[in-house]
Amino acid sequence: MSIRIGILGYGNLGRGVECAVRQNPDMELKAVFTRRNPDSVKILTDTAAVCPAAEAESWKDRLDVLILCGGSATDLPRQTPEYAKLFNVVDSFDTHARIPEHFAAVDAAAKEGGKTAIISVGWDPGMFSLNRMYANAILPEGKDYTFWGRGVSQGHSDAIRRIAGVKDARQYTIPVENALAAVRAGENPELSTRQKHTRECFVVAQEGADKAKIEEEIKTMPNYFADYDTTVHFISEEELKRDHSRIPHGGFVLRSGATGLESENRHLIEYSLKLDSNPEFTASVIAAYARAAYRLSGEGAAGCKTVFDIAPAYLSAKSGEELRATML
Amino acid sequence: MSIRIGILGYGNLGRGVECAVRQNPDMELKAVFTRRNPDSVKILTDTAAVCPAAEAESWKDRLDVLILCGGSATDLPRQTPEYAKLFNVVDSFDTHARIPEHFAAVDAAAKEGGKTAIISVGWDPGMFSLNRMYANAILPEGKDYTFWGRGVSQGHSDAIRRIAGVKDARQYTIPVENALAAVRAGENPELSTRQKHTRECFVVAQEGADKAKIEEEIKTMPNYFADYDTTVHFISEEELKRDHSRIPHGGFVLRSGATGLESENRHLIEYSLKLDSNPEFTASVIAAYARAAYRLSGEGAAGCKTVFDIAPAYLSAKSGEELRATML
Numbered sequence: 126m127s128i129r130i131g132i133l134g135y136g137n138l139g140r141g142v143e144c145a146v147r148q149n150p151d152m153e154l155k156a157v158f159t160r161r162n163p164d165s166v167k168i169l170t171d172t173a174a175v176c177p178a179a180e181a182e183s184w185k186d187r188l189d190v191l192i193l194c195g196g197s198a199t200d201l202p203r204q205t206p207e208y209a210k211l212f213n214v215v216d217s218f219d220t221h222a223r224i225p226e227h228f229a230a231v232d233a234a235a236k237e238g239g240k241t242a243i244i245s246v247g248w249d250p251g252m253f254s255l256n257r258m259y260a261n262a263i264l265p266e267g268k269d270y271t272f273w274g275r276g277v278s279q280g281h282s283d284a285i286r287r288i289a290g291v292k293d294a295r296q297y298t299i300p301v302e303n304a305l306a307a308v309r310a311g312e313n314p315e316l317s318t319r320q321k322h323t324r325e326c327f328v329v330a331q332e333g334a335d336k337a338k339i340e341e342e343i344k345t346m347p348n349y350f351a352d353y354d355t356t357v358h359f360i361s362e363e364e365l366k367r368d369h370s371r372i373p374h375g376g377f378v379l380r381s382g383a384t385g386l387e388s389e390n391r392h393l394i395e396y397s398l399k400l401d402s403n404p405e406f407t408a409s410v411i412a413a414y415a416r417a418a419y420r421l422s423g424e425g426a427a428g429c430k431t432v433f434d435i436a437p438a439y440l441s442a443k444s445g446e447e448l449r450a451t452m453l
Numbered sequence: 454m455s456i457r458i459g460i461l462g463y464g465n466l467g468r469g470v471e472c473a474v475r476q477n478p479d480m481e482l483k484a485v486f487t488r489r490n491p492d493s494v495k496i497l498t499d500t501a502a503v504c505p506a507a508e509a510e511s512w513k514d515r516l517d518v519l520i521l522c523g524g525s526a527t528d529l530p531r532q533t534p535e536y537a538k539l540f541n542v543v544d545s546f547d548t549h550a551r552i553p554e555h556f557a558a559v560d561a562a563a564k565e566g567g568k569t570a571i572i573s574v575g576w577d578p579g580m581f582s583l584n585r586m587y588a589n590a591i592l593p594e595g596k597d598y599t600f601w602g603r604g605v606s607q608g609h610s611d612a613i614r615r616i617a618g619v620k621d622a623r624q625y626t627i628p629v630e631n632a633l634a635a636v637r638a639g640e641n642p643e644l645s646t647r648q649k650h651t652r653e654c655f656v657v658a659q660e661g662a663d664k665a666k667i668e669e670e671i672k673t674m675p676n677y678f679a680d681y682d683t684t685v686h687f688i689s690e691e692e693l694k695r696d697h698s699r700i701p702h703g704g705f706v707l708r709s710g711a712t713g714l715e716s717e718n719r720h721l722i723e724y725s726l727k728l729d730s731n732p733e734f735t736a737s738v739i740a741a742y743a744r745a746a747y748r749l750s751g752e753g754a755a756g757c758k759t760v761f762d763i764a765p766a767y768l769s770a771k772s773g774e775e776l777r778a779t780m781l
Contacts (some may be wrong), residue, residue, distance in 0.1 A: 138467075145714055148593045169714055198548035224781050245781055252587070252781045255765055256724075259580070261780065262741040262768035263734075265476045309727075355744050371718075385472055386497055386738055392737075396584075399637075401718035406591075409712055409720075413590040433769075436581055438761040440590035446553070448761050449493070452550050452589065453573055453582045 127153035128419045131212070133157050135166055136192035137372065138217065141408030142192050143169055147413055151442050156184055158231035185211050189422075190415040192216075206230040209429070213418045215411050217247040224250070224431075226383060233316035241422040242429045246414045247407035248398055249273070253378045255432050256396040260380035264392060267382025270308045271323060272300035276374025276403060283435045290334030290340050293362065295369040295381065299391065308379050311391045317352075324355040327369055329362045336415075341369055350395045374403035413440040454479035456747045458511060459540070462522035463487050463494055463503075465700065467544065469736030470520050471497055477740055484512055511550045513539050517750075518743040520523025520544075522632065528746050538758070541740050541746045545575040552578070552721060552759075560757035569750040570757045575735040576726055577601070581706045583760050584724040588708035592720060594683045600628035602648060612677045614652055615683035616670050618662030619721045621690065623697040625653045628705065636707050639719045646680040657693050659670025673729040702731035741768040 130146050132139045135157050144155045147170070154173040156228055159166050163175040176184075176186045179259035181191070193204050197220045209231050218227050235242040244252065249271070256329055257269060278298050285294035304321050307314045314320075329334050340357045343350055360368075375398040384390050400406045414432070417439035423432070438448060458474050458613035461552070463485050473496070482501040485490045487494050491503040504512075504532045509519070517729045521532050525548045546555050552573055556728055563564045563570040572581065577599070585597060613622035632649050639660050642648075642682050654671055668685045671678055688696075705724040712718050728734045742760070745767035766776060 145713075148712070177586050218536070221781065224777050228694075228777055248774045250781045252591075252722075255587075257780045258765050258769060258776060259583075262736050262744075262770075263580075265770075284493045290694070359506070384730060384733040388477075390733050392729060393725075393727040394580075395723075395725045395727075397721075399721040399723075400721060402712065405712040405718050409591050416590075431777060431781055433766040433773070433781070434764050436762050437586050437590075441586060441595075443520075443588075444669050445761070448586060449552055449556055449759060452585045453549065453578045453759055453763070 127151055128416060129153055129187065129346070130156065130415060131156045131181070131188040131191040132194055133158045133178060133181060133191060133208070134200065135161075135168065136194065137305070137404035138408055139180055139192075139194035140169070140319060141402070141405040142194060142312060143173075145410075145412035146170075149442065151416070152412065154189055163424050165433075166200060172377055181208070182211055188212060189419045190215060190292040190417060192411055200209055202227060202230070205242065205244060206234040209235040209240055209242040209377050211240070211298055212238075213241045213422045215241070215243045215246055215415050215418055217251075217407055218245045218248055219247065221250060234257070238429045239427045241418045241426050243414050243431065243435070244429060245431055246411050248400075248410060248424045251410050251432055252398070253376065253396070256378045257380070258371065260378070260382075260394040260396075264380055264382030264384070264385050264394065266388060267380050268390075269381040270316070271376065272379075273306060274298035274300050274322065274374065274388050275370075276376070276400070281324065281349055284346060285328060287393075288339055290331050290339050291328055292331045293329040293365055295327045295365060297327075299323045305377065308312045308381060309393060309395070311381055311393060313381055319353055322353060324350055324353045326355065326357045327360050327365060328357060329365050337352045356422075371401065372403045373405075374400055375399045376388070416440060416442065455479055456744060457472060457481055457483045457515065457517045457762055458743060459484045459486065459516040459519040460522055461486045461506060461509060461519060461536070462528065463489075463496065463731035465737055467522035468558060469523060469730070469733040471501075472733060473737045473740035474498075474514050476633060476737075477502045477744070477770065480740065480743070480751075483516055500568045502652065503654065510538070510539055512781055516540060517747045518543060520739055520743055529753070530555060530558070533570065533572060534562040537563040537568055537570040539567045539568070539648050543571045543746055545576055545579070545735055545739060546573045547578055548574065549578060556759070564756045567755045569746045569754050571742050571746050571759065571763070573740070573759055574739050576728075576738060577704065579735070579738050579760055580726070581704065584706045584722075584757055586724045586761055587707070587726075588706070588710075592708055592710030592712070594712070594716060595708050595720075596641050598644070598707040598708075598709070600633060601704040602626040602650065602702070603629050604704070604728070605697075605700050609652065609654075609677055612674060613656060613671055618659050619656055621657040621693055623655045625655075628652045633705065636709060637721060637723070638720060639709055639710055645776065647682060649720070650681060652678055652681045652683045654683065655688050655693060655697055657690045658687055690701050699729065700731045701729055702734075704726045744768060745771065 193216040281296035521544040609624035
């Protein structure tokens, strides 16, 4: 019998989860829940229902895992605790600083409902966190580095769009090659914000807008751009659509450490991702953890977990025997 | 209270474990067991005992984890099941093809003794296996690649030393840059043995030996060299000692996969290691899994486990709260 999946929220991430479920033969998408008018939402899976979000509760006994595909700012802090009482859930909550309070709220709800919840699943938080943790456990004496990109930052793109005279924008975060090279060379550099990443902006200005003023506003924007070397390109709406409509991302997690009686031997652990589609990759990680949520729940686990708490084998459709014989 | 560690076998790996334990403040080395005369074995830790291997059993209640540092060919297949009846154990059994039978023997012994055993810990098998498994679970549609090196292969160095006229030798396994580049470019190449790695040999010949004959014997040796492009350099004993006495290694695990309704988006997951000391890095991974063995045993787990079966948080000295707040 397949793992019966529901999706709450059908944006880029929800659609990505739908595609990921299709790649996993042991899973089946049963329903998509949306706050829009269900008649207006066209999904890719003929055999799944499209239902109003308000009806999700009535699917309580017809789904094994509900995947929450809302945003971290306002949706998930409310939705994950709410639905963790009723369903095994997985979310991709990515506001790093607020993870402890989100964990506490979801843990209480999941325990109340006797369900398994897994939060902050994706690549950062998610696979990058795992790699930071493994590398720290292996090399207690060392230094961590995370670089993001080259990839689109939705938050920075939005910040540019809020500037007067801007019609549309796309912002790329780019790791500084020299900084990466210094880390890889074992130099253990101290890197400022400016030394780690640059920002490249592609902006469609409204007709007659003052481009010099827009560029100045971007480059001096606190938190978002002021601490970075930022490049601004003005392009046409057609160019933006043609050249910048994908959502690539990726990055690098490195730990440079030492072992030996006198710390005489140096080691570098590096994990990197190069992703054509940030939401589809995030969704693929989520699908694997949905399998884990289903299995853990079957074993009677209740409460909130993160990627740190889940044995890798739970993510795989293969048995322990198969994994040992083919991948160990 | 510290985790009380014992080491059985004091070669490069045993000494590496001793150094790793010193980097982990929650662990303490209590005893080293050796088959040599204990008086002839000088260790680095003043507070630990050096004892004959035959006395290990009498330490049953004085150690939390016994780390088995013997070889995979003949030591571990016998030692790990034997000691798993008495101690929580960790080994680095690395004969991939024989892992299933080793697992079965150790599992039966550990269950009989009510102990936790973790086998095949290190980087391959070990961290490389984990990364293969995670990447496969995330991207079900894709292709795996593992490259080793640049690093010293003990097995290949030994094979050269067995040739008549060879006094000493060191062999480096080197990944082919073009092959790695093709994988990173998402070309999903089919790679033959020869296309993935080259082999470079540094050989000290005995006086008057026929160097041309030695070179020919190396290059045509079945399994070890015949399927590779091999380079042979004859050097002096002094040069070998000066330039080739370290034991570096490393490598790359990659998975190139696709997502999306029509597999239209490509993704690359890459994990790599660059290690000055193969045995010390292996030992550092083992130390982290010794912590896991201790904790799992405290929870009443009995039987054999591999890296696939152990939740990452068990490896870290940090609490769940700390991990979520600092690394997620």
